[in-house]
Amino acid sequence: MEKSKQKRLKVRGWHVGSTSSFLGLRPEEATLVEMKVNLSQALRVRREDAGISQSALAKRLRSSQSRVAKMEAADRTVSIDLLVRGLVMLGATPRDIARALGRETGAAA
Amino acid sequence: MEKSKQKRLKVRGWHVGSTSSFLGLRPEEATLVEMKVNLSQALRVRREDAGISQSALAKRLRSSQSRVAKMEAADRTVSIDLLVRGLVMLGATPRDIARALGRETGAAA
DNA sequence: CTACTATATGTCATTATTGACATCGTAGCA
C-alpha cells in the first residue's frame, strides 16, 4: 500500500486488483491496462491543475462530462486515443504523454 | 534487404507534407498525427528487427496483413490503440513506447 | 431543508475502427 500519490484504482470493467495476476488477463493486456491507467491519472492531474471541471474539459473535447469521468476512471470503453486527445487538449506535449506512459505503477518492481 | 532508417512517409488520408503547416490541420491534430507516425515507424522497425512478415505479425494480433500495412503507413483508419497493441505484441514495454512517442520528428523548426 | 455544482455510472443510437477479402506491384528463384 502507499499514499504518496494515491493509487486507489478501480479500472471499471477490467476488474484489476493489483494489476495483472488475474485469470484471463494476459501479460500484454496487463501492459495495456497499465498504460491506460497511467494516462487516465495524468489526465486527471492535468485537468485539476488546470482548475477546470470535467464538464469544461468535455466541452473542449466536444464530448460529455460522463465520458470524461469514464476517461479518468480508465473505463474499458475509452480508447488510448481518447485519453491522448484529452491530454493534448490540456496542453500536454508528446513528451509529457511519453513521460506519463512510462511511469512505473507501484506494483512489483 | 532494407535501407535501415528512412522517413519516406505518406501518411495516407491525412495528406501531411512536412508535418502540420497544412490548411485545416489544427496544432493539436498535428501533434496527434506526429505521435501516430512515430508509433508506426517504431512498429515497422521492431517488426523488421524481429525478422517477421506483416502477415506473421497480423496473425499474432489476430488481424490481417492489410491492416498491418495500414498501421505501418499511419493510415487514418488505424487507432493509436492498435499501434500500441502491435508494439506490445512485439515485446515493447511501456517505456519503449514512451520513447518512440516522444521522438522528435526532425521536420521544420 | 433546498438548490447548486462536481463527479460517477448505466444505457443506447450514432459513428469510427477493425478484420477480412480482393487485387495489384515487386522482387527473388528455379
Place this chain on the structure above:
DNA sequence: TGCTACGATGTCAATAATGACATATAGTAG
C-alpha cells in the same frame, strides 16, 4: 517464363468506441 512471398491499397460487413442523456451520490452554500 511461371511461381511464391511480401507488401500496398480499396472496399465493406461486423464490431467497438463515442456522445448524449438520465440518474445517482456527495459536498457546499443559503
